[in-house]
Amino acid sequence: MLTDFLQLTVAGLSQGSVYALLAVGLIAVYTVRHVINIAQGEFAMLAGLGSAWLTASGMPLFLAILVAILTVTLVAIAMERLIIARVKKLTPLISIILTLGVSTLLQAIMLLIWGPEAKGVPRFPGTNVLIGGVSIRSQEFWMIGALVVVGGGIVLFYEKSRWGKALRACAEQPVAARIVGISPVAASVLAFAIAGLVGAVAGVVSSPIYLSLWSGGVLLGLKGFVAAVLGGFVSFRAAIVGALMLGMIEAYVAGYVASGLRDGAAFLILILVLVVRPQGLVLKPTAVRV
Amino acid sequence: MTQATTPALAGMLSPWARFWLNNKGTIIGCGILVVLMIVFPFTASSTAMNIVVFAMIFALPAIGLNLLMGLAGQVSLGQAAFFAIGAYTHAIMLTKLHLPGPVAATIGVLAAMLVAFLVGLPIMRLRGHYLALATLGLGFIVMIGVREWDVTGRTTGIYGIARPTVLGVPIDNNGFFLWFLTPFVVIGLILALNLTRSRAGRALSAVNDSELAAESLGVNTYALRLKVFVLSAGFAGLGGVFYAYQVAIVSPATAEFHLSVSILLMVVIGGLGSVWGAVAGAFLVQFLGEGMRDAIPAIFPGATGEVQLLGYGIVLILVILLLPGGLHQAATSLWAKLPFPGRRPPADAHAQATEDDFTIPILPNVSTPVALGEPILEISGLTKRYGGVVAVNEVNLTVPAGTILGLIGPNGAGKTTCFNMISGALVPTSGTVTFLGQVISGRKPNVAASHGLTRTFQNLQVFTSTDVVGNVYMGRYRQGTAGVLRGMLGLQSAEQTAHRAAAYEILESMRLTDAADDSASDLSFGKQRMMEVCRALAAEPALLLLDEPMAGLSGAEREVMAELLRRLRSAGLTIVLVEHDVAQVMSLADHVAVLDDGVLIAHGDPESVRNDPAVVVAYLGTDLDEAEADLNELEEHV
Amino acid sequence: MKKSRLRFIAPIAVVTALALAGCSTSNLGGSSPADPAGDSGPIKIGAVLDVTGVGASLGVPEQNTLTMLAKQLNADGGIGGRDVELIILDDQSTEDGAAKATSKLIESEKVDIIIGASRTGPSLAMRPLAEAAKIPLISVAANVAIVADSQWVFKTTQNDVSVLETILNDAQKKGYTKLALVRDATGFGEGIADYITQLGADRGITLVTTESFEPSATDFTPQMTNVRGSDADAVIIWGINPSAGLAQKAYVQLGVNKPVYHSHGIANKAFFDTAGDAANGAIAAMGRLLVTDQLPADNPQRQVIEKFQADYSAAYGEQPSTFGGHAFDAWHIAVNAIDAVGTDPAALRDELEKAEFTGISGVFKMTAKNHSGLDASALILAEAQDGRWNLLKD
Structure with a gap:
C-alpha cells in the first residue's frame, strides 16, 4: 500500500514539476502584461516535437534540445513583438482571443510539420532506480531537476537580480519600473522570453515519458494555469507548490479513483478554488476587494 | 434603428407603422434569410448543402456566445460544453426514454440552461481572465464527464438517434432538415436581436463599458450576467439538439475544446456584439473550415487531420489585430463610404449655449421620499483601512433631506473613499451607512441605487459604446420594468419610447440636446461630466452624490451646473458633493464637512467652517504632508 | 436602420455565391433509395x-x-x-x-x-x-x-470474444487463476471485463482488477501501480497503438514483473516502435499475417x-x-x-x-x-522478441 502511495507520489511530483514550469511562464507574462497566455502549453509541445524531430534526423540529443529551447524562446519573443505588442488596449477579452489564436496557429503548424502522431524525445542518459519497491525512472529525475534548476533560477533571478526586481516592480507600478531602468517594452519581451524558455524546458524534459502531441498543449497549459491559480497567481514559489500539489492530486485520483477522472479533478479544483478562494490555497488571504 | 426615430415622430404613428419602423431591419433581414433557406435546397450542391446545414446549426451557439461576449463582455471558452449537454440530453431522452421529439428537445435545452444556472451561480462572480479559464475548465469537465459516464455511453457516445418526423413527413434529407431548422434559427435570431435593443440589452452593454457606473444606476450586474449566461447556454443547447438530429450520434467530441474555439471564431469574425455577425460568422467559419480541409492538403502534401485550425488561428489573430469589429465593422464602414441620397450629413459643431443665460429650461423630476429637513442619509463610525493605512477614520455625518452637503478636504483626505463606501463601490472596514432607514453599506451599488441614491464619478465612467442620449437613457434603468424575457419578445417599445423622451428632456436641462445623438466618447471632458450628471438625474434620485462635478467645466458650464443644483435642491433633492473648488462649495452648500487624513475635522454651515482653525491648518499642509497625502491617494485607486 | 441592412450582405453574398456555384443536385430525395447508383456507371x-x-x-x-x-x-x-x-x-x-x-x-x-x-x-x-x-x-x-x-x-x-478465448485458454494451461485487465477506455475495450469474467468462470480464472486508459494517454503510472499492487498472476493489456505500446513500456519500467497478454489491436510495427525493448516477452493473440513465414506450407491462408x-x-x-x-x-x-x-x-x-x-x-x-x-481458429498466439513475432501456437 505504502509502496503504491509513494509510487503515485513520485509520478505526481514529476508531472507536477512540468506544471510548475508552465505556471512560472504564465505568471511571468501575467505580472507584466496582464495577459493569460493560452499558448503557454504550445511552447512545451513545440519544443518537444522539435527536439524529437532533430534527434530523429541525427542531431545529438543535447544539441537538439538546446536548439529547440532557443527556437521556442525566439517564437515566444516573436509572439510578443508581432502580435501582443500590436494591440493598444489589451482588454482581457482581446488578450484571450489573441493568445487563443496563437495557440491554435501553433497547433496547426505542428500538425502540418510533424503530423498527428505523438512523438517522444529519446530518453535522457541515466538509469532507472528501484528503492523499496518504488520505481523511479531516470527521466523523472531530469524532470524534477529541470524544475529545481530552471524554475529555481527564475525565482532567484526575480528576487536577486536588478532586472528581475524591475520586472516585479513592473507588475505593480510601471512608472516605478522605468525608474529602476527597464522599459515596459523590454520588460514585456523579457517576460515572454522567460515564458518561452520555461515552456520549452518543460516540453523537452517531459517528452521522453509523456510524449509530445500537436494538440497536447492546451490541456498542459491549462494545468499550469490551475497550478498558478492554486498559488494565487502572483507568487512563483506559491505557484510551484501549487503545481506539485496538483500533480500529486492527479496521480492519487488516477490511482485510487479512476484514471479517466484525472483531468476532471484538476478542473474541478480550478473552479472550486476560483470561486471559494480566489487568492489561492497557498497564500494568506488579504482584505483587498475590487 | 429604433434610435433614429425621434420620440415626437413615433408618437404620431399608428401601432403598425411604429412596429415596422422599429423592426424594419429585423424583418427585412429575416425575410431574406428565410427566402434563401427555402431556395437553397433546390440549387445548392450536396457539399454546399451540408455546409449550410451545419452553419445554421452552429449559428445558434454562436448567437448565444455573442450575447455573452459581445453584449456582456464575458469570454466563454466552454460554449461547446452547453452544446454537448443539449445534444446529449436530447439523445438520451430520445433513445433511452423514447420521449417524443419536441419534449426531448425542450428538455435538452432546459438541461443546458439548468447546468449554466448552477455553474453560473458561482462562476459569474469571476471576471475577465478567470471567468474565461473557468469556462474552459468547465468544457473539459463536461467532456470528461460524458466520456466516463455509462448513461452518456462513455467514449462511444449515444447513437441511433432517429431523424425527426414533422406532420408525418420524415426529415430524412438535408433539404427538409434545413427547412425544419430554419424557423428555429430565425426565432432565435429575432429574440437575440430584440434583446440587444431592450432595456436588459442596454444594461448589459453598459456593464461592459463601466460596471461601476451601471451598478450605480441600479443594474444588478451579477443577476443580469447570470441571466445572459443561462440564455447563451440555451442557444448552445438548442444547437446541440439539432446537431444530434443531424449527425445521429452524440459523442464526447461535441464537447471538444476545438469546437468551442470554432464557435468563438464565428463570433469574432462576425463582430462582437452583432447578432447578424454571429450568423454570418457561422457560415464563414463553416465554409472556411471546409475550404481549408481541401486546400491545405493540396498545398502541404500529406497534411491530415484538423488542418483547418491553421486558418482558424490566422483569422483569429488577424481579425483582432486588423478588424476588431469583424464583418460587422467591415460592413458598416463600407456602407458609410457608399453614396446614399437620403443620408443626413454629419451634424455641424453644436451651437454653444448662450454665454449669459443660465436659466434652466426644464427641471428634471426628483423624488422626495421624506419631508424636508428629515435625515435622509446617516453615516456612523465609517472606517476604511488598507493594511496599516487608515483612509477613512470613524466618520459620523447626518444629511437632512432637501439640502446640499459639500464634502471638502485636501488631496487624499479620503473624500472619494467615503463616497465609494456610501454608494456601495467599497465595503467599509467598519461602520454603517443608513439611507432612508435602510443599511446600505457593504451592499453592492445597485442596492443603494434601488433605494434612490445615484452618483457621478471623479474618474468619468462614460458608456462609450452608445451615444449621449443612450447614456442618459441608461439612467432610466430603474424606472423600467422589462426584463430579459420581455426584452427578447420585443414587448417594451412603448416603455422605451417614453424613457427616450424623458432622456431628451433631461439633456435639455443641461443644454446638451444638440449633442444628444453624438457618440458619448466624442464629447469634451466637461460635457461628459455634465452628461454623467444628467444620467444620474435621469434615475429620479432622492439623493445625488456628485464627485467633483465642476472639474473640467468652463465658467459658463459651471454656472449652469450650479444653477441646476440650486433648483434641484429647491425641488427637494438632497445632494452631497465632493469638490475641489472650495469657493463654489461655500456658495452652493447648506452644510460643509471637512475631511483631513480620513478624519472629519469640521462640519457645519459654510461660514463657521471657513473660520475653523483646524480647517485652515489642513489646507496649509507642508510638502511632507502633501507627499503622504499623495501616497494615500494612490492607495485609494489600487 | 441603414447600417443594419448592410449586415445581411456578407452572409447573403457568401450564400448566393455558393448557391450559384453549386450544381443542381437533389437535396430533397430520401436517403433510402432502392438502388442507389443504378445499373450503369461505376x-x-x-x-x-x-x-x-x-x-x-x-x-x-x-x-x-x-x-x-x-x-x-x-x-x-x-x-x-x-x-x-x-x-x-x-x-x-x-x-x-x-x-x-x-x-x-x-x-x-x-x-x-x-x-x-x-x-x-x-x-x-x-x-x-x-x-x-x-x-x-x-x-x-x-x-x-x-x-x-x-x-x-x-x-x-476476429471477434474480441474469440481473442479472449485464445488468451484465456493459454492462461489456463499455464495455471494462472487471477488476471488483471488494463483496457482501452473506448468502445474497443468496453465489455472486455465482462467477457473475461464469463469466459473465465469455466476455466477457473477470475478477474481481480480492471484499469482503463484513453487511447490518447501517455502516462500509465497510476494504472500500472495498481496492477503491480494486485495479486494477479498475469495481466491482459487490451488496446491499440500507440497507447498499448506505451502501456507495455510503463509496465516494464515500473517493474510489474508479471506475464502480459495483448489483444490483436497491437499487431503492427508501431507496437515495437513505441514499446522498444520493453516489448520482449509480451504475448499477443492475432491473425496469421505477422507469422506467415512460420506457418506450415499447407496452411490454406499462407498463399x-x-x-x-x-x-x-x-x-x-x-x-x-x-x-x-x-x-x-x-x-x-x-x-x-x-x-x-x-x-x-x-x-x-x-x-x-x-x-x-x-x-x-x-x-x-x-x-x-x-x-x-470467423471463430477462434482464426487466431494464433505469438511472442514478441526483438522486433518480431514468434509463433507460439497454431
Missing part, C-alpha cells in the same frame, strides 16, 4: 476509416490496402465490365466524424456498399445509419456488438497472405499490418458478392450472408446468424 464502394487521430495506426494501412486493391481491380477490368469507384472518407477517429462521413456516403455519394470503420466506437456510430438506409456495411473493427442482431452490418476482424504481403510491399515499401488484412478481407468479400448478384442492396446483403472466403484474418464463413464469419 460501382461505388465507400469507406470510412480512422485515417487520422488515435486510430491512425489502423486506418492508414487500411486506406493503403483499399486503394491498392481498387487500383488492381480496375486494371483487371472492374466487376463485370463496370469500373469500381472507391471513396474513402476520414472520420478523424471520432464517432461524430464516422456518422457524418456515413451520411455523406449514403446521401450524397449514393454508394452501393460501405467498408469501415477502423475501430469499434465509430463502427457502432455507423451501424444505425446503414441499417436505416438499408445499405450493406462491412466493419473492420473487433467488438462483437457491431454485428450483434444486425441486418445489414458485417465485419471481418493468400504471401501474395498480399508481396503486393503491399511492392506498392508501399513496407510490410502490411494485420489491419490492412482486415480491409483486404472486407474488400474481397464485398467485391465477390457484387460480382455474384450486382448492386441491389437486398440481394447484396443476402449474398454477403452466404459469403465464404479464405482471407488474411482467417477462413470466413458468414451466415444469416453470424455476420462475423
